[in-house]
Structures are given as structure tokens and as C-alpha cells.
């Protein structure tokens with residue numbers, strides 16, 4: 470076995486720890502809607518991951534600094550709406566202002582549709598909408614991490630080949646590209 474020089478990591482360079490998320494963030498960037506005290510609100514979110522197939526469970530980070538956090542913790546309901554590329558400018562706007570200060574649906578121009586099982590609205594312009602109830606809050610105090618159960622799901626067949634957007638930090642996004650299909654036993 471060739472010897473490994475103790476300090477030779479060529480071609481690697483140190484990568485700043487606060488920027489690691491830019492390498493790993495899976496996306497797609499989504500919108501999260503809430504309804505609380507007679508008002509609906511929407512925020513942008515990219516820190517999320519599936520954690521179970523059936524029932525479908527989703528882990529996500531909603532910062533305690535967000536207005537949405539209070540609504541989600543109090544009502545235990547939200548909708549995850551998945552936008553395609555055409556909504557990218559609005560998605561960034563939504564993520565850079567707070568429902569504390571403005572009615573984002575009116576100000577940014579998104580259409581609310583009634584959900585079937587939860588109070589927060591679907592977003593008509595998004596190609597998919599997932600109605601969610603909070604399933605688990607044990608990691609909320611430590612990590613702002615909510616586990617959501619998806620209890621109803623909707624998709625718009627008119628948006629038949631949506632390109633999702635994936636966050637790379639500071640307003641940079643990768644746009645979903647070519648699909649390849651390889652043999653796989655896993656779903």
C-alpha cells in the first residue's frame with residue numbers, strides 16, 4: 470500500500486464550515502404556507518428531507534426567527550408547495566421578507582387555494598402542494614426541526630415537466646436538468 474503523506478491533501482483545499490450547506494442542500498426549494506390568527510403566510514425553505522415513505526414524513530428546519538415558526542408550532546399545520554423555475558424571482562422575494570410586516574400573498578402576487586384537510590392554503594401557481602400536519606416536535610427546541618406528515622397531496626397536470634430550483638446560497642440556484650433512468654430495485 471502506498472504511504473500517505475501526513476499533510477498532503479492535494480488537490481483538496483480547506484472549505485469554510487459555514488458554507489458546507491451550499492454543497493449538501495438537496496432542494497428543491499419549496500414554499501411553506503401557514504395560517505394563524507386569521508392570517509395566512511408563506512416562506513421559502515430549502516432545508517428539508519424525506520424520512521419515511523408511508524406515511525410520507527418530511528423533516529424540515531423552520532427557524533425560530535421566522536414568523537412562520539410561531540404559526541407552525543401553534544397550529545401544527547402547513548402546506549409545502551413546490552415551485553418551478555418560472556416562480557424563482559418570487560421564491561427569493563418570499564424568502565427575503567417577513568409575514569410579520571406584509572401580506573406576502575397580496576404583495577408578491579400568489580393565489581391561495583383551499584386545502585382539503587388543513588387550514589393553510591395551497592399555492593395555485595406551484596406544480597405540487599402537500600398538506601402537512603406536524604408529527605413530531607422533540608427536536609424543535611434544539612434544532613428548529615419539525616417532522617411533518619404529508620396527509621394529502623396535489624399536483625397540477627398542466628405543469629407536466631416542471632424544472633425545480635435548488636439552492637446554492639446567496640441567491641444562486643441550480644436548475645433541474647436532464648433525467649436519466651438506470652435499473653434500480655429501490656423505489
Ligand SMILES: Cc1cc2nc3c(=O)[nH]c(=O)nc-3n(C[C@H](O)[C@H](O)[C@H](O)COP(=O)(O)O)c2cc1C
Pocket residue numbers: 498510511512513514515516517530531532534535536537538560561563564565566567568569636
Ligand atoms: C432560497 C432560500 C431558502 C431558504 N431556506 C430556509 C429554510 O430552509 N429554513 C428557514 O427557516 N428559512 C429559510 N429561508 C429564509 C426564510 O424564507 C425567511 O427567513 C423568510 O423571511 C421567513 O418568512 P416569515 O418571517 O414570513 O416566516 C430561506 C430563504 C431563501 C431565499
